[in-house]
Amino acid sequence: MVSLISAMASLPSLSNAPKIAKLGRNGSAFAGKGELKVAQWGKGLCTLRPLRVSMMAKREQELVEIRQMSDEDINDTVMDLKGELFMLRAKRALRQEFKSSEFGRMRKRIARMLTIKREREIEKGIKPRESRKLDKAWKRNAEIRPPPSLVALLESKDKK
DSSP: OHHHHHHHHHSGGGSSSOOEEEEOTTSEEEETTSOEEEEEEETTEEEEEEOOOHHHHHHHHHHHHHHHSOHHHHHHHHHHHHHHHHHHHHHHHTTOOOOTHHHHHHHHHHHHHHHHHHHHHHHHTOOHHHHHHHHHHHHHHOOOOOOHHHHHHHHHHHHO
């Protein structure tokens, strides 16, 4: 590993790049200035490019938006997302066109919302057993409504 790092540092294309402090198994490397760089191999040379962190920023932004919601808004959104998940399952069963990545995305979003809801309950001192009782009571009294995508679909059919 040491010989690889010294060989990379001696390449003329990397003379302007900062020295590499650590090289990981997947090719990622930490540069001396604190920037995260990823090694790209091609034609015998190694070049460093900055690592993109756009997905993490989106997730953090989504968490900020969820934390700003009230508990009632979170419950309503969870119900809508569960309805959308049901619609996706129906599309899959009927062999209609759908994006399979939406399953994971919706499930993760539901899990994030429920996690934040549980964090708030913990702050209030609500124990898990009480939480389950509250959740059951809420589900019994929840208003059943069609998911937003189905409402939009029915409205577009009515306009035609």
